[in-house]
Amino acid sequence: AQSVTQPDIHITVSEGASLELRCNYSYGATPYLFWYVQSPGQGLQLLLKYFSGDTLVQGIKGFEAEFKRSQSSFNLRKPSVHWSDAAEYFCAVGLNTGGFKTIFGAGTRLFVKA
Amino acid sequence: GAGVSQSPSNKVTEKGKDVELRCDPISGHTALYWYRQSLGQGLEFLIYFQGNSAPDKSGLPSDRFSAERTGGSVSTLTIQRTQQEDSAVYLCASSLVGRGNQETQYFGPGTRLLVL
Numbered sequence: 001a002q003s004v005t006q007p008d009i010h011i012t013v014s015e016g017a018s019l020e021l022r023c024n025y026s027y028g029a030t031p032y033l034f035w036y037v038q039s040p041g042q043g044l045q046l047l048l049k050y051f052s053g054d055t056l057v058q059g060i061k062g063f064e065a066e067f068k069r070s071q072s073s074f075n076l077r078k079p080s081v082h083w084s085d086a087a088e089y090f091c092a093v094g095l096n097t098g099g100f101k102t103i104f105g106a107g108t109r110l111f112v113k114a
Numbered sequence: 115g116a117g118v119s120q121s122p123s124n125k126v127t128e129k130g131k132d133v134e135l136r137c138d139p140i141s142g143h144t145a146l147y148w149y150r151q152s153l154g155q156g157l158e159f160l161i162y163f164q165g166n167s168a169p170d171k172s173g174l175p176s177d178r179f180s181a182e183r184t185g186g187s188v189s190t191l192t193i194q195r196t197q198q199e200d201s202a203v204y205l206c207a208s209s210l211v212g213r214g215n216q217e218t219q220y221f222g223p224g225t226r227l228l229v230l
Contacts, residue, residue, distance in 0.1 A: 004156070043118070043205070043221035090156060104157035
């Protein structure tokens with residue numbers, strides 16, 4: 001069965017430090033991959049997406065993610081975290097089954113300390 | 115409108131009552147999605163509307179859940195005979211074309227439902 005795993009329920013980083021949020025998926029074909037961010041009291045906002053081509057994808061707010069087929073991973077990175085990045089981050093997989101289905105991970109909550 | 119709107123933002127109800135949750139998608143978006151987000155959980159797909167096609171209801175957890183989309187725009191999610199396990203945040207999203215796997219989904223702020 002298709003699944004998305006975000007191994008870290010929560011992560012704490014210091015402001016200015018680098019960040020990597022992990023995402024692994026289980027799917028037989030190459031999926032479409034997304035990262036969304038949910039700030040407190042806000043709806044989900046798309047950070048970036050991968051469909052094909054360059055496996056390193058740039059997104060908004062200085063985030064990037066790299067698709068690694070061999071590892072079935074799509075980890076999110078940011079070189080220097082800002083306090084405003086504190087939020088919950090969701091990895092999602094879009095399945096090309098001829099119909100619509102998007103599976104979300106359980107999310108990783110990011111805490112930023114001064 | 116500027117984005118996806120949902121109402122009410124919060125709803126408290128008693129077990130056994132019916133509730134209706136409303137979603138106004140972005141104007142011109144042909145696809146509309148409902149998700150449920152329980153505490154500490156990811157987003158659970160509920161239902162998907164695309165244009166005039168029959169909706170994909172494969173994610174609805176029970177027959178107490180139903181949704182409709184009138185005039186290809188506003189959608190209402192109805193939960194009948196609510197149970198405590200229905201307590202969650204219900205999120206609506208819309209996208210432009212509805213090639214759901216590819217198109218960016220724009221999410222509303224959600225309706226937080228609490229069933230006492």
